[in-house]
Amino acid sequence: MKRNTLIKNAKIVNEGIIFEGDILIENNRIKAIDSSISVKSADMTVIDAEGNYVLPGLIDDQVHFREPGLTHKANIESESKAAIAGGITSFIEMPNTKPQTTTIEKLEEKFAIAAKTSYANYSFMFGGTNDNLDEILKVDPKSVAGLKLFLGSSTGNMLVDDPEVLEKIFSSTDIVISVHCEDEATIRKNLEKYTDEYGDDIPMELHPIIRSEEACYLSSSKAIDLAKKTGARLHVFHLSTGKETSLFTNKIPLKDKKITAEVCIHHLWFSDEDYKTKGSRIKWNPAVKTAKDRDKLWEALLDDRIDVLATDHAPHTNEEKNNPYTSAPSGGPLVQHALVALLEAHHKGKISIEKIVEKACHNPAILFDVEKRGYIKEGYFADLVIVDLKSPWTVNKSNILYKCGWSPFEGNTFKSRVTHTFVNGELVYNNFKVLDVKAGQRLTFNR
Structure with missing residues (x-):
């Protein structure tokens, strides 16, 4: 059974504004967005964003x-x-x-x-x-x-x-x-x-x-x-x-x-x-x-x-x-x-x-009229990214994931990093580790 997720203490970036709050994910969708959400459930994973930014994927x-x-x-x-x-x-x-x-x-x-x-x-x-x-x-x-x-x-x-x-x-x-x-x-x-x-x-x-x-x-x-x-x-x-x-x-x-x-x-x-x-x-x-x-x-x-x-x-x-x-x-x-x-x-x-x-x-x-993606909205697919703007790291051979094994940014130190990525409500990436979860779906278009 798939666990649901509650993201707490986030700076949520959406439609030109940034606001502090929580995001509740149920199955593959954003169920609720509010200043504070409390859910007591045995199948709930809670992730503390620690004041970092949450962006749409x-x-x-x-x-x-x-x-x-x-x-x-x-x-x-x-x-x-x-x-x-x-x-x-x-x-x-x-x-x-x-x-x-x-x-x-x-x-x-x-x-x-x-x-x-x-x-x-x-x-x-x-x-x-x-x-x-x-x-x-x-x-x-x-x-x-x-x-x-x-x-x-x-x-x-x-x-x-x-x-x-x-x-x-x-x-x-x-x-x-x-x-x-x-x-x-x-x-x-x-x-x-x-x-x-x-x-x-x-x-x-x-x-x-x-x-x-x-x-x-x-x-x-x-x-x-x-x-x-x-x-x-x-x-x-x-x-x-x-x-x-x-x-x-x-x-x-x-x-x-x-x-x-x-x-x-x-x-x-x-x-x-x-x-x-x-x-x-x-x-x-x-x-x-x-x-x-x-x-x-x-x-x-x-x-x-x-x-x-x-x-x-x-x-x-x-x-x-x-x-x-x-x-x-x-x-x-x-x-x-x-x-x-x-x-x-x-x-x-x-x-x-x-x-x-x-x-x-x-x-x-x-x-491209992509259906239910690209925003942090209730009812939309839970494609979300948490980024820490104060966590420097340097691009090198050991952390490059491309099959070709190189990057034009090799040797560059970035001040920010992606800490978590969710695709269709599933945590697929967590602090330099890609999880073995192939959650991708075929995009559909509202045309």
Whole structure:
């Protein structure tokens, strides 16, 4: 029989306010929230939050967990363990696996894997190509997070570069279309220039010059123009330039927006100055760019032109990352350290805890119509995270949970830590220990 849980003495963060109180969990839901709750029951576990903050579990709308087909880098089990250690209780995974998730059959195979192995709640993006519109039209909007289109930096045949097909896709579906925006022609031209000069061993510092501001802005602006033309619901992933932020608005509430944007932790933390020390460890697509771009991204996040915080968690092995520029893959692991990095920004006065919760918990739930998650409310699923803001720890090999075994934050000391994570009412993580409880459920969508 499952024990119920009472969380006492918490600073509860929800919908822009922080209040002290208790949370009662029964089965997998939040039963009650009050200033003081007393329950005498033999099947009750009481956890004293000791005045620490309780947040809704984070919803990460963009991860690459590499299963199936690329499991030497990661898999759903290993990366979902890292996610719950980092306070992420729900994830939306991308379709560029092997095989790619571009048919309903392959999509359901991934759901079957996650049902057996995931520690966190899960959903998957369905992948669009130049020739799978018939499959796209079969997607059930109540049970699938959305559609992912690569308008640049694709793998396999997932680059959607036929304008007629793109317009048909935008015109044919009401579900959220999430896009990776980088103009391939611009990138190819820049890469050719530097390959001629350096061969394969291009200095890593040139990555943001090759995958330039121009490439990002050109692609993002075209996608937005097409969304406006067709009325599509468009979400632009991982903005990396200040210039792109001008394409988005804060004049209307998120629930009414047709065009939204996301920013990832690495574009808010690193800058091009870090390539000298981090090298390929911070090679992402789109590229980490200038400190000025980083400042503009923070500005747009805080004034609500950017709607969502995410990770774009995309692990590769050390051996793969150690290759020269042209063969070192882009991407890095982030789910375990995203929340503590955001809390570090809070300590530095960049962002409030309430704003972190808005952007990483509430807004993904609004944007993707996630059912009964992303908030601390009675009747909602009990996806909860307790964080201690005064408990420093240092990232090192011994506490990294990613299957790839490394982190761009190695050696970094964070002031805050996740002490407890609950998924669907079950304690799944407790003070650096992942418990053997696979409580993740398939996300559903209120559409």
